[in-house]
Amino acid sequence: xxxxxxxxxxxxxxxxxxxxxxxxxxxxxxxxxxxxxxxxxxxxxxxxxxxxxxxxxxxxxxxxxxxxxxxxxxxxxxxxxxxxxxxxxxxxxxxxxxxxxxxxxxxxxxxxxxxxxxxxxxxxxxx
Amino acid sequence: xxxxxxxxxxxxxxxxxxxxxxxxxxxxxxxxxxxxxxxxxxxxxxxxxxxxxxxxxxxxxxxxxxxxxxxxxxxxxxxxxxxxxxxxxxxxxxxxxxxxxxxxxxxxxxxxxxxxxxxxxxxxxxx
Amino acid sequence: xxxxxxxxxxxxxxxxxxxxxxxxxxxxxxxxxxxxxxxxxxxxxxxxxxxxxxxxxxxxxxxxxxxxxxxxxxxxxxxxxxxxxxxxxxxxxxxxxxxxxxxxxxxxxxxxxxxxxxxxxxxxxxx
Numbered sequence: 570x571x572x573x574x575x576x577x578x579x580x581x582x583x584x585x586x587x588x589x590x591x592x593x594x595x596x597x598x599x600x601x602x603x604x605x606x607x608x609x610x611x612x613x614x615x616x617x618x619x620x621x622x623x624x625x626x627x628x629x630x631x632x633x634x635x636x637x638x639x640x641x642x643x644x645x646x647x648x649x650x651x652x653x654x655x656x657x658x659x660x661x662x663x664x665x666x667x668x669x670x671x672x673x674x675x676x677x678x679x680x681x682x683x684x685x686x687x688x689x690x691x692x693x694x695x696x
Numbered sequence: 697x698x699x700x701x702x703x704x705x706x707x708x709x710x711x712x713x714x715x716x717x718x719x720x721x722x723x724x725x726x727x728x729x730x731x732x733x734x735x736x737x738x739x740x741x742x743x744x745x746x747x748x749x750x751x752x753x754x755x756x757x758x759x760x761x762x763x764x765x766x767x768x769x770x771x772x773x774x775x776x777x778x779x780x781x782x783x784x785x786x787x788x789x790x791x792x793x794x795x796x797x798x799x800x801x802x803x804x805x806x807x808x809x810x811x812x813x814x815x816x817x818x819x820x821x822x823x
Numbered sequence: 824x825x826x827x828x829x830x831x832x833x834x835x836x837x838x839x840x841x842x843x844x845x846x847x848x849x850x851x852x853x854x855x856x857x858x859x860x861x862x863x864x865x866x867x868x869x870x871x872x873x874x875x876x877x878x879x880x881x882x883x884x885x886x887x888x889x890x891x892x893x894x895x896x897x898x899x900x901x902x903x904x905x906x907x908x909x910x911x912x913x914x915x916x917x918x919x920x921x922x923x924x925x926x927x928x929x930x931x932x933x934x935x936x937x938x939x940x941x942x943x944x945x946x947x948x949x950x
Contacts (some may be wrong), residue, residue: 574740576733580724589726620728628731636739639722640746647715647747647856648754652762655712656769656849663773666841667781671788678792682800686807693818701867703860707851716853747856755858763866766849767873774842774874775881779889782839783897790900794908798915805919809927813934820945 592616719743846870 575581592613598604604612702708719740725731731739829835846867852858858866 574737576736579730579736580726581720582724584721585724585726589728591728624729625731628735632731632735632739633742636723636743637746640743641750643717643722644747644750644754644856647717647853648751650715651712651850651852651856652755652759655851656766659844659849660769660773663777663841663844667777667785670785674789674792678796678799681796682803683807685800686803686811689808689811690814691818692815693820693822696823701846701864703863706857706863707853708847709851711848712851712853716855718855751856752858755862759858759862759866760869763850763870764873767870768877770844770849771874771877771881774844775878775885777842778839779882779886783893787896787900790904794904794912797912801912801915801919805923805926809923809930810934812927813930813938816935816938817941818945819942820947820949823950 580586596612596616598609603609707713723739723743725736730736834840850866850870852863857863
Protein backbone atom coordinates (compact mmCIF):
# COMPACT_ATOMS: atom_id res chain seq x y z
CA UNK A 570 0.00 0.00 0.00
CA UNK A 571 2.78 2.44 0.87
CA UNK A 572 5.17 0.97 -1.67
CA UNK A 573 4.26 3.60 -4.26
CA UNK A 574 4.58 6.46 -1.75
CA UNK A 575 7.60 8.60 -2.69
CA UNK A 576 9.03 10.06 0.55
CA UNK A 577 11.49 12.34 -1.25
CA UNK A 578 9.39 14.02 -3.91
CA UNK A 579 6.12 14.59 -2.11
CA UNK A 580 4.58 16.78 -4.78
CA UNK A 581 4.90 14.76 -8.03
CA UNK A 582 2.20 16.77 -9.77
CA UNK A 583 3.62 20.13 -8.64
CA UNK A 584 0.28 21.30 -7.28
CA UNK A 585 1.85 23.23 -4.39
CA UNK A 586 4.82 24.76 -6.20
CA UNK A 587 3.77 28.26 -5.23
CA UNK A 588 4.46 27.39 -1.56
CA UNK A 589 8.16 26.71 -2.11
CA UNK A 590 9.59 29.61 -0.12
CA UNK A 591 13.16 29.78 1.08
CA UNK A 592 14.91 32.39 3.20
CA UNK A 593 16.14 34.24 0.07
CA UNK A 594 12.61 34.73 -1.19
CA UNK A 595 11.51 36.46 1.99
CA UNK A 596 14.43 38.25 3.58
CA UNK A 597 17.08 40.07 1.54
CA UNK A 598 19.31 43.02 2.29
CA UNK A 599 20.12 45.28 -0.64
CA UNK A 600 23.54 46.84 -1.23
CA UNK A 601 24.34 49.47 1.40
CA UNK A 602 22.07 48.07 4.06
CA UNK A 603 23.93 45.12 5.51
CA UNK A 604 23.56 44.03 9.11
CA UNK A 605 26.43 42.45 11.00
CA UNK A 606 27.50 39.11 9.55
CA UNK A 607 26.76 37.15 12.70
CA UNK A 608 23.31 38.70 12.95
CA UNK A 609 22.51 37.82 9.33
CA UNK A 610 23.74 34.22 9.81
CA UNK A 611 21.81 33.88 13.04
CA UNK A 612 18.67 35.27 11.42
CA UNK A 613 18.99 32.70 8.65
CA UNK A 614 19.37 29.84 11.09
CA UNK A 615 16.52 31.06 13.28
CA UNK A 616 14.18 31.48 10.37
CA UNK A 617 14.87 28.00 9.00
CA UNK A 618 14.74 26.26 12.36
CA UNK A 619 11.53 27.84 13.50
CA UNK A 620 9.91 27.27 10.11
CA UNK A 621 10.78 23.57 10.17
CA UNK A 622 9.94 23.18 13.84
CA UNK A 623 6.57 24.84 13.64
CA UNK A 624 5.62 22.95 10.49
CA UNK A 625 6.70 19.64 12.03
CA UNK A 626 4.77 20.26 15.26
CA UNK A 627 1.63 21.32 13.41
CA UNK A 628 1.73 18.35 11.05
CA UNK A 629 2.53 15.87 13.82
CA UNK A 630 -0.44 17.06 15.82
CA UNK A 631 -3.01 17.43 13.07
CA UNK A 632 -1.93 15.88 9.76
CA UNK A 633 -3.32 12.40 10.30
CA UNK A 634 -6.72 13.60 11.45
CA UNK A 635 -6.93 16.10 8.62
CA UNK A 636 -5.96 13.44 6.07
CA UNK A 637 -8.66 11.15 7.45
CA UNK A 638 -11.21 13.96 7.23
CA UNK A 639 -10.30 14.67 3.63
CA UNK A 640 -10.56 10.95 2.88
CA UNK A 641 -14.14 10.89 4.20
CA UNK A 642 -14.99 14.10 2.39
CA UNK A 643 -13.72 12.89 -0.96
CA UNK A 644 -15.39 9.50 -0.52
CA UNK A 645 -18.69 11.31 0.10
CA UNK A 646 -18.25 13.61 -2.90
CA UNK A 647 -17.35 10.68 -5.15
CA UNK A 648 -20.39 8.79 -3.90
CA UNK A 649 -22.76 11.68 -4.55
CA UNK A 650 -21.35 12.29 -8.00
CA UNK A 651 -21.31 8.64 -9.07
CA UNK A 652 -24.76 7.80 -7.76
CA UNK A 653 -26.68 11.07 -8.11
CA UNK A 654 -25.09 13.74 -10.27
CA UNK A 655 -24.05 11.66 -13.28
CA UNK A 656 -27.43 9.88 -13.69
CA UNK A 657 -29.21 13.20 -13.21
CA UNK A 658 -27.12 14.69 -16.00
CA UNK A 659 -28.05 11.79 -18.29
CA UNK A 660 -31.70 12.47 -17.53
CA UNK A 661 -31.28 16.16 -18.30
CA UNK A 662 -29.51 15.28 -21.54
CA UNK A 663 -32.51 13.27 -22.74
CA UNK A 664 -34.92 16.09 -21.94
CA UNK A 665 -32.57 18.66 -23.44
CA UNK A 666 -32.43 16.70 -26.72
CA UNK A 667 -36.21 17.11 -26.96
CA UNK A 668 -36.12 20.81 -26.23
CA UNK A 669 -33.38 21.28 -28.80
CA UNK A 670 -35.51 19.52 -31.40
CA UNK A 671 -38.50 21.74 -30.59
CA UNK A 672 -36.42 24.92 -30.62
CA UNK A 673 -34.70 23.89 -33.86
CA UNK A 674 -38.08 23.30 -35.49
CA UNK A 675 -39.25 26.82 -34.53
CA UNK A 676 -36.06 28.45 -35.74
CA UNK A 677 -36.14 26.62 -39.08
CA UNK A 678 -39.81 27.46 -39.45
CA UNK A 679 -39.21 31.18 -38.89
CA UNK A 680 -35.89 31.74 -40.54
CA UNK A 681 -35.72 29.37 -43.52
CA UNK A 682 -38.14 31.29 -45.82
CA UNK A 683 -36.56 34.61 -44.92
CA UNK A 684 -33.04 33.36 -45.67
CA UNK A 685 -34.19 31.74 -48.89
CA UNK A 686 -35.60 35.07 -50.03
CA UNK A 687 -32.45 36.92 -49.00
CA UNK A 688 -30.34 34.45 -50.97
CA UNK A 689 -31.99 35.67 -54.17
CA UNK A 690 -29.93 38.87 -53.84
CA UNK A 691 -26.76 36.90 -54.40
CA UNK A 692 -27.90 34.80 -57.37
CA UNK A 693 -25.68 36.80 -59.80
CA UNK A 694 -22.64 35.26 -58.06
CA UNK A 695 -23.85 31.78 -59.04
CA UNK A 696 -21.51 29.85 -61.33
CA UNK B 697 -27.31 -11.28 -17.21
CA UNK B 698 -24.17 -10.33 -15.30
CA UNK B 699 -21.87 -11.97 -17.83
CA UNK B 700 -21.27 -8.65 -19.61
CA UNK B 701 -20.62 -6.77 -16.36
CA UNK B 702 -16.93 -5.82 -16.18
CA UNK B 703 -15.96 -5.77 -12.49
CA UNK B 704 -12.49 -4.34 -13.14
CA UNK B 705 -13.17 -1.45 -15.48
CA UNK B 706 -16.40 -0.06 -14.13
CA UNK B 707 -16.39 3.09 -16.24
CA UNK B 708 -15.97 1.84 -19.85
CA UNK B 709 -17.30 5.11 -21.31
CA UNK B 710 -15.15 7.29 -19.04
CA UNK B 711 -18.12 9.33 -17.91
CA UNK B 712 -16.79 9.81 -14.37
CA UNK B 713 -13.14 10.45 -15.14
CA UNK B 714 -13.21 13.76 -13.29
CA UNK B 715 -13.73 11.85 -10.04
CA UNK B 716 -10.46 9.96 -10.26
CA UNK B 717 -8.64 11.52 -7.31
CA UNK B 718 -5.63 9.98 -5.64
CA UNK B 719 -3.70 11.13 -2.57
CA UNK B 720 -1.12 12.92 -4.78
CA UNK B 721 -3.80 15.07 -6.37
CA UNK B 722 -5.05 16.39 -3.04
CA UNK B 723 -2.20 16.47 -0.53
CA UNK B 724 1.31 17.47 -1.55
CA UNK B 725 4.18 18.93 0.42
CA UNK B 726 6.50 21.19 -1.58
CA UNK B 727 10.29 21.26 -1.17
CA UNK B 728 11.28 22.68 2.20
CA UNK B 729 8.06 21.82 3.97
CA UNK B 730 8.24 18.14 4.72
CA UNK B 731 6.60 16.62 7.76
CA UNK B 732 8.11 13.61 9.52
CA UNK B 733 8.25 10.48 7.37
CA UNK B 734 6.06 8.44 9.68
CA UNK B 735 3.46 11.23 9.78
CA UNK B 736 3.41 11.49 5.99
CA UNK B 737 3.11 7.71 5.60
CA UNK B 738 0.41 7.55 8.25
CA UNK B 739 -1.51 10.40 6.61
CA UNK B 740 -1.40 8.57 3.31
CA UNK B 741 -2.66 5.37 4.89
CA UNK B 742 -5.39 7.19 6.83
CA UNK B 743 -6.58 9.12 3.79
CA UNK B 744 -6.75 6.01 1.61
CA UNK B 745 -8.33 3.83 4.27
CA UNK B 746 -11.02 6.31 5.24
CA UNK B 747 -11.77 7.12 1.62
CA UNK B 748 -12.23 3.45 0.75
CA UNK B 749 -14.07 2.69 3.98
CA UNK B 750 -16.54 5.57 3.69
CA UNK B 751 -17.23 4.87 0.05
CA UNK B 752 -17.73 1.17 0.73
CA UNK B 753 -20.09 1.86 3.66
CA UNK B 754 -22.11 4.42 1.70
CA UNK B 755 -22.44 2.18 -1.35
CA UNK B 756 -23.23 -0.90 0.72
CA UNK B 757 -26.03 0.94 2.47
CA UNK B 758 -27.51 2.88 -0.43
CA UNK B 759 -26.23 1.74 -3.83
CA UNK B 760 -28.80 -0.97 -4.51
CA UNK B 761 -31.76 1.24 -3.56
CA UNK B 762 -30.41 4.13 -5.61
CA UNK B 763 -29.81 1.88 -8.61
CA UNK B 764 -33.39 0.60 -8.33
CA UNK B 765 -34.70 4.15 -8.11
CA UNK B 766 -32.77 5.20 -11.18
CA UNK B 767 -34.06 2.11 -12.97
CA UNK B 768 -37.67 3.16 -12.28
CA UNK B 769 -36.94 6.77 -13.17
CA UNK B 770 -35.37 5.91 -16.50
CA UNK B 771 -38.11 3.41 -17.29
CA UNK B 772 -40.68 6.16 -16.68
CA UNK B 773 -38.78 8.72 -18.77
CA UNK B 774 -38.35 6.22 -21.59
CA UNK B 775 -42.05 5.39 -21.44
CA UNK B 776 -43.11 9.04 -21.55
CA UNK B 777 -40.76 9.84 -24.40
CA UNK B 778 -41.62 6.78 -26.48
CA UNK B 779 -45.39 6.98 -26.03
CA UNK B 780 -46.05 10.71 -25.66
CA UNK B 781 -43.20 13.01 -26.62
CA UNK B 782 -42.12 11.44 -29.90
CA UNK B 783 -45.66 11.14 -31.36
CA UNK B 784 -46.40 14.67 -30.16
CA UNK B 785 -43.34 15.90 -32.00
CA UNK B 786 -44.49 14.15 -35.16
CA UNK B 787 -47.83 15.92 -34.81
CA UNK B 788 -46.12 19.26 -34.27
CA UNK B 789 -43.92 18.62 -37.27
CA UNK B 790 -46.96 18.12 -39.49
CA UNK B 791 -48.59 21.32 -38.25
CA UNK B 792 -45.33 23.18 -38.38
CA UNK B 793 -44.80 22.16 -42.01
CA UNK B 794 -48.14 23.80 -42.80
CA UNK B 795 -47.35 26.95 -40.90
CA UNK B 796 -43.95 27.13 -42.54
CA UNK B 797 -45.58 26.80 -45.94
CA UNK B 798 -48.05 29.60 -45.14
CA UNK B 799 -45.43 31.82 -43.57
CA UNK B 800 -42.99 31.03 -46.37
CA UNK B 801 -45.59 31.98 -48.95
CA UNK B 802 -46.11 35.39 -47.30
CA UNK B 803 -42.40 36.03 -46.94
CA UNK B 804 -41.70 34.97 -50.50
CA UNK B 805 -44.59 37.07 -51.74
CA UNK B 806 -43.30 40.19 -49.99
CA UNK B 807 -39.57 39.76 -50.27
CA UNK B 808 -38.90 37.98 -53.57
CA UNK B 809 -39.60 40.94 -55.91
CA UNK B 810 -37.60 43.24 -53.68
CA UNK B 811 -34.64 40.84 -53.53
CA UNK B 812 -34.82 40.20 -57.25
CA UNK B 813 -34.56 43.93 -57.85
CA UNK B 814 -31.66 44.22 -55.40
CA UNK B 815 -29.85 41.40 -57.20
CA UNK B 816 -29.71 43.61 -60.30
CA UNK B 817 -27.02 45.63 -58.50
CA UNK B 818 -24.71 42.64 -58.67
CA UNK B 819 -25.32 41.65 -62.30
CA UNK B 820 -21.81 42.82 -63.32
CA UNK B 821 -20.46 39.90 -61.28
CA UNK B 822 -22.39 37.42 -63.45
CA UNK B 823 -20.28 34.99 -65.45
CA UNK C 824 -51.42 -6.92 -41.37
CA UNK C 825 -48.66 -7.89 -38.91
CA UNK C 826 -46.53 -9.59 -41.52
CA UNK C 827 -44.40 -6.49 -42.05
CA UNK C 828 -44.04 -5.70 -38.31
CA UNK C 829 -40.44 -6.29 -37.21
CA UNK C 830 -40.53 -7.48 -33.60
CA UNK C 831 -36.76 -7.34 -33.18
CA UNK C 832 -35.82 -3.92 -34.52
CA UNK C 833 -38.64 -1.71 -33.31
CA UNK C 834 -37.03 1.60 -34.24
CA UNK C 835 -36.06 1.15 -37.90
CA UNK C 836 -35.87 4.94 -38.48
CA UNK C 837 -33.86 5.56 -35.29
CA UNK C 838 -36.25 8.25 -34.07
CA UNK C 839 -35.75 7.38 -30.40
CA UNK C 840 -32.02 6.75 -30.38
CA UNK C 841 -31.47 9.29 -27.60
CA UNK C 842 -33.42 7.01 -25.25
CA UNK C 843 -30.97 4.12 -25.56
CA UNK C 844 -29.53 4.16 -22.06
CA UNK C 845 -27.72 1.23 -20.53
CA UNK C 846 -26.34 0.81 -17.02
CA UNK C 847 -22.86 1.87 -18.19
CA UNK C 848 -24.16 5.20 -19.45
CA UNK C 849 -25.68 6.15 -16.13
CA UNK C 850 -23.69 4.58 -13.31
CA UNK C 851 -19.93 4.27 -13.48
CA UNK C 852 -17.31 4.02 -10.76
CA UNK C 853 -13.96 5.57 -11.62
CA UNK C 854 -10.60 4.05 -10.66
CA UNK C 855 -10.04 4.20 -6.91
CA UNK C 856 -13.70 4.32 -5.98
CA UNK C 857 -14.97 0.80 -6.30
CA UNK C 858 -17.75 -0.56 -4.13
CA UNK C 859 -17.81 -4.23 -3.13
CA UNK C 860 -18.19 -6.60 -6.07
CA UNK C 861 -21.46 -8.04 -4.80
CA UNK C 862 -22.90 -4.56 -4.28
CA UNK C 863 -21.92 -3.48 -7.78
CA UNK C 864 -23.36 -6.66 -9.31
CA UNK C 865 -26.51 -6.31 -7.27
CA UNK C 866 -26.89 -2.66 -8.27
CA UNK C 867 -26.59 -3.64 -11.90
CA UNK C 868 -29.20 -6.34 -11.50
CA UNK C 869 -31.54 -4.05 -9.56
CA UNK C 870 -31.24 -1.24 -12.05
CA UNK C 871 -31.88 -3.49 -15.03
CA UNK C 872 -34.69 -5.40 -13.37
CA UNK C 873 -36.56 -2.35 -12.14
CA UNK C 874 -36.11 -0.56 -15.45
CA UNK C 875 -37.47 -3.51 -17.39
CA UNK C 876 -40.19 -4.20 -14.84
CA UNK C 877 -41.46 -0.61 -14.66
CA UNK C 878 -41.42 -0.19 -18.39
CA UNK C 879 -43.22 -3.49 -18.89
CA UNK C 880 -45.88 -2.60 -16.32
CA UNK C 881 -46.42 0.89 -17.73
CA UNK C 882 -46.67 -0.34 -21.31
CA UNK C 883 -48.88 -3.27 -20.38
CA UNK C 884 -51.31 -0.94 -18.63
CA UNK C 885 -51.29 2.01 -21.00
CA UNK C 886 -49.64 1.26 -24.33
CA UNK C 887 -52.70 -0.08 -26.14
CA UNK C 888 -54.93 2.83 -25.08
CA UNK C 889 -52.25 5.38 -25.94
CA UNK C 890 -51.66 3.79 -29.34
CA UNK C 891 -55.42 3.91 -30.00
CA UNK C 892 -55.56 7.57 -28.97
CA UNK C 893 -52.69 8.46 -31.25
CA UNK C 894 -54.35 6.50 -34.03
CA UNK C 895 -57.51 8.65 -33.70
CA UNK C 896 -55.49 11.83 -33.37
CA UNK C 897 -53.43 11.20 -36.48
CA UNK C 898 -56.49 10.09 -38.43
CA UNK C 899 -58.16 13.39 -37.54
CA UNK C 900 -55.09 15.45 -38.41
CA UNK C 901 -54.65 13.63 -41.68
CA UNK C 902 -58.33 14.16 -42.48
CA UNK C 903 -58.15 17.88 -41.74
CA UNK C 904 -54.98 18.35 -43.74
CA UNK C 905 -56.05 16.31 -46.73
CA UNK C 906 -59.57 17.74 -47.00
CA UNK C 907 -59.15 21.29 -45.72
CA UNK C 908 -55.62 22.54 -45.35
CA UNK C 909 -54.11 21.42 -48.62
CA UNK C 910 -56.96 22.72 -50.86
CA UNK C 911 -56.99 25.93 -48.84
CA UNK C 912 -53.31 26.36 -49.50
CA UNK C 913 -53.82 25.86 -53.21
CA UNK C 914 -56.48 28.57 -53.10
CA UNK C 915 -54.19 30.92 -51.19
CA UNK C 916 -51.38 30.16 -53.59
CA UNK C 917 -53.45 31.20 -56.57
CA UNK C 918 -54.49 34.44 -54.92
CA UNK C 919 -51.02 35.04 -53.65
CA UNK C 920 -49.52 34.55 -57.10
CA UNK C 921 -51.78 37.36 -58.33
CA UNK C 922 -50.83 39.66 -55.48
CA UNK C 923 -47.16 38.84 -55.93
CA UNK C 924 -47.40 39.67 -59.62
CA UNK C 925 -49.02 43.02 -58.90
CA UNK C 926 -46.71 43.84 -56.04
CA UNK C 927 -43.71 42.60 -58.04
CA UNK C 928 -44.65 44.82 -60.93
CA UNK C 929 -44.71 47.86 -58.64
CA UNK C 930 -41.46 46.97 -56.97
CA UNK C 931 -39.70 46.25 -60.23
CA UNK C 932 -41.10 49.46 -61.68
CA UNK C 933 -39.72 51.48 -58.75
CA UNK C 934 -36.50 49.74 -57.98
CA UNK C 935 -35.14 48.34 -61.24
CA UNK C 936 -33.88 51.65 -62.69
CA UNK C 937 -32.35 52.57 -59.37
CA UNK C 938 -30.59 49.21 -59.03
CA UNK C 939 -29.46 49.26 -62.63
CA UNK C 940 -27.87 52.62 -61.96
CA UNK C 941 -26.25 51.29 -58.77
CA UNK C 942 -24.86 48.32 -60.68
CA UNK C 943 -22.77 50.69 -62.76
CA UNK C 944 -20.54 50.98 -59.69
CA UNK C 945 -19.55 47.35 -60.14
CA UNK C 946 -19.03 47.30 -63.92
CA UNK C 947 -15.22 47.08 -63.48
CA UNK C 948 -15.78 43.60 -62.03
CA UNK C 949 -17.37 42.45 -65.28
CA UNK C 950 -15.54 39.65 -67.07
